[in-house]
Amino acid sequence: MSVRSSTATAASVADSVWRPMARHLAEQLDADGDLHDPRWREALLEVPRHEFVPRYYLQEEKPPDRRPRRWIAHEPHDPDSTRRWLDLVYSPTTLVTELADYAGRGVQAPVSSSTKPDLMIRMLEALQVTDGHRVLEIGTGTGYNAALLTHRLGGDHMTSVDIDPDLISDARCRLDRLGYTPTLVAGDGAAGHADRAPYDRIIATCALSCVPLAWIDQLRPGGLALVHIEGPLGAGNLAALRRLPDRPAVEGRFLPWWGCFMRRRTAAGPTVDVPRPRRTTELPTTRTTDVDPAELDGGKGFPFLAQLYLPSGMYRAITLHDQTPVTELRAPDGSWCHITHEADADGLHGVREAGPTPLIERIEDAWHRWQNLGAPPWHEFGLTATATEHHVWYRDPHSGPRWELPVPRIPSPRQP
Ligand SMILES: C[S@@+](CC[C@H](N)C(=O)[O-])C[C@H]1O[C@@H](n2cnc3c(N)ncnc32)[C@H](O)[C@@H]1O
Numbered sequence: 210m211s212v213r214s215s216t217a218t219a220a221s222v223a224d225s226v227w228r229p230m231a232r233h234l235a236e237q238l239d240a241d242g243d244l245h246d247p248r249w250r251e252a253l254l255e256v257p258r259h260e261f262v263p264r265y266y267l268q269e270e271k272p273p274d275r276r277p278r279r280w281i282a283h284e285p286h287d288p289d290s291t292r293r294w295l296d297l298v299y300s301p302t303t304l305v306t307e308l309a310d311y312a313g314r315g316v317q318a319p320v321s322s323s324t325k326p327d328l329m330i331r332m333l334e335a336l337q338v339t340d341g342h343r344v345l346e347i348g349t350g351t352g353y354n355a356a357l358l359t360h361r362l363g364g365d366h367m368t369s370v371d372i373d374p375d376l377i378s379d380a381r382c383r384l385d386r387l388g389y390t391p392t393l394v395a396g397d398g399a400a401g402h403a404d405r406a407p408y409d410r411i412i413a414t415c416a417l418s419c420v421p422l423a424w425i426d427q428l429r430p431g432g433l434a435l436v437h438i439e440g441p442l443g444a445g446n447l448a449a450l451r452r453l454p455d456r457p458a459v460e461g462r463f464l465p466w467w468g469c470f471m472r473r474r475t476a477a478g479p480t481v482d483v484p485r486p487r488r489t490t491e492l493p494t495t496r497t498t499d500v501d502p503a504e505l506d507g508g509k510g511f512p513f514l515a516q517l518y519l520p521s522g523m524y525r526a527i528t529l530h531d532q533t534p535v536t537e538l539r540a541p542d543g544s545w546c547h548i549t550h551e552a553d554a555d556g557l558h559g560v561r562e563a564g565p566t567p568l569i570e571r572i573e574d575a576w577h578r579w580q581n582l583g584a585p586p587w588h589e590f591g592l593t594a595t596a597t598e599h600h601v602w603y604r605d606p607h608s609g610p611r612w613e614l615p616v617p618r619i620p621s622p623r624q625p
Contacts, residue, residue: 222295227257230299234326237301243327246334252360253330258298260383261353262323265297265304280308280317301327306351307376320474321376323351324414328468333357335449335464336410336435342366343405345427347398348414348470352380356389358412364390368405370398372474397475401427408432416445416470419616420594425459428452434459437470438592438599440516440614441523446508448592460606462591467508485524489543489564497557498569500576502536502548510587511579514612517601518575520566521615538568548572582610 235253238244244253264284271278285291297304307321333354338344344358349371359367371377374395381393394402398413399421406427411434420436428434432452439445447468450459505512505525516523522541527534527550535547544564552558560569579585582603592614593600599614600606 222257222259222291227259227295227299228254230295231257234299234301238327238330241301241327243301244330244334248361249330249333249357252357253326256353256356256360257387258323258326258353259295260387261351261356261380262298262304262306265294265306265323266308266319267305277316280305280319301325303328307373319471321350321371321373322471323353324470329354329357331466332412332414332435332447332468333361335447336412337433338362338410342409343407344368344410344412345402345405345408345424346370346412346414347401347473349377349380349393350414351376352383352393354412354414355380355391355393356384356387359384359389359391364392367391368394368402368408370394370396370402372397372476399423399473403427411435413437414470415473417473419599419614420450420459420592422457422596425452425457425594425596428459430454433461437468438614439472440513441519441521442505442512442516442525443472444505444512444516446510446513446587450592450594456595458593458595460591460593462589463510463587465586465588467587469508486522486539486541487543488539488545491543491563493547493561493563496560496562496569497553498548498560498573499557500548500569500572501552501558502550504576505536505572510585510590511576513590513601514579515572515575517612517614518571518578519568538572540564540566540568542566544568 231254235244235250244250264282266280266282268278269281285294303322303325305319305322308317309320310317342362343366344362346355346369349355349369355367355369369391377393377395392405401423407429408427409429409432411424411428413436416437416439424434430452431454434450435447436450437445437447447464448461449464450461452459505515520540524539526537528537530547534550537547539545542565544566546560546562546568549559562569589604591602591606593606599616600611601614602611603609
């Protein structure tokens, strides 16, 4: 069951109030080095973000009991709340706009948001659009990014898809009201939208485990797709992938900076909610490792590389074992390991492990490879994706070291 973000119009806000705030946001993005292109600056100044975010959800402070933190709806209802709402809307902040309880356990989790404007603008600049380009966006959400793109390119050139029909109808109302008329489609964006293909650009604002074949088919040769690719442990980043001229494949590098997105969902629910592999009951052995499990967190390339050394279908969590935080890894064959976060006097971390796959050894292999490569930044890695294979490579797609990215089957219907 999903919690609907209000279809009601945003509280009426005078131009004299929101325009200076949009200008201030543009100046901030400018100063931070996120905004360079005057055409995107103009879009930022002209498209009122508050019209797309009539309500947002913030997570409550940690409750004293052990129940999960709840999401609290915030919307403007008096001068104070209106000021707080506008301050957040015109700041580089991601705002959660939609919650759902797919598992039916009474726990709501975010399923849509308005992406933080600094990240959005960086992505739009990385998309390298020019007049006349036809763009497909996956993940319409509030419609704000579709509005920026429509402002820049015109409604005829813009198509946006979201899995959630209610989000599409809300976005359509907001865009119509402002005079923007992109094509909006309710459906699984993994199928793209063949009716309006080919596209010069595809921009995905949800994370995927692989590049769907439909996108490769619907992208013009030489066209660019900006896609957040993540592996089974949820580590990933945006890659700028060009459609190759001579074969149905896309290829390109990860972007130098890190951006994070909610994972693609299907009509049945989020694709992250996969069943946890069962642990083997075999007795564990113990040892130590020089790999700090904290390295598996965050936006660096190492967690991404580590996934390429592990079986697909892995599960990772941070849990308490004997009151000590541990990173737990489980593989589908029942293998598991616990790595303690605290290091001993020699800087080593305790490991308990069991099962047929030596998970900690795989992590160590990845770690030493990463160190030998000089802990490279994201953009030294790239991806080549075809209908059947995805390869991650280092520096050069042909001569550099490369690793297979396990590609789960995404239902990605080839259009007739
Ligand atoms: C971060 S939000 C998008 C933000 C949006 N671009 C904006 O400007 O508000 C991610 C969106 O991806 C959508 N999404 C998730 N899975 C999808 C799928 N399989 N196909 C299309 N959209 C999907 C979600 O419903 C959500 O609205």
